[in-house]
Amino acid sequence: MAQVSGAIAGAALLLPTLDGATYTSIGGGTPTLGPNVSILRGLLMEAVLTFILVLVILLAAVDKRLMCAPLAIGSALIVSILAGGPISGAAVNPVVAFGPAVILSTESTSHWNDHWLYWVGAVLGSVVAALSFRFILASVEKRTVCRDKDNVEK
Structure with a gap:
């Protein structure tokens, strides 16, 4: 809830710093798919990016x-x-996409079109990163499997 509230507040604070036309032209900072990028490719990119970030955080x-x-x-x-x-x-x-989309909802609903992919991509990427860490990449004493119980320090 803190991240969601912060994202909405941050997007709202950006609004008075820019004139309405500029704010709308940049979509309030809402991330969007690039030109000719399919939803599947965008979803895969978000999952991979989140996987990398979460794995680095875990390591x-x-x-x-x-x-x-x-x-x-x-x-x-x-x-x-x-x-x-x-x-x-x-x-x-995903809250990076959520905050500006909420603020721009008064102008247009087009910012919600592909919004789901930021949530699904983040969940997929973070779950795969957590499983990879827990089962394979974590230090031996923190692994769930793939560990030699005789070599684990007590």
Whole structure:
């Protein structure tokens, strides 16, 4: 709820800084699919971008295998936005699409057309990342399977 409220508040705060035509022309910051990008391709891009970000977070912050977690996480987010921006808008987190869409609902409902793909892509990507981490990539003592019980430190 905090992220959703923050996204709506952030989009609302952007509104008075720009004139109405400019705000509407940039879609209030709502991510959209690029030209000639299919819904399936956009969904796949959002899932892959979220997978990468969540996996880096798990490896850096949870497993502490990467030094300087904030730098690793920030770098993963920057690369995701640069790579996925032209294809899917690179929301990575679905509330990034939700906040501006709510504020723009008074102008138009077209921002909700492909909105579902940001939620589904994020869920798919994060679930696959969590399962990959838990079963394969986590340190031996944090794995659910694929671990040698004799070598786990007690």
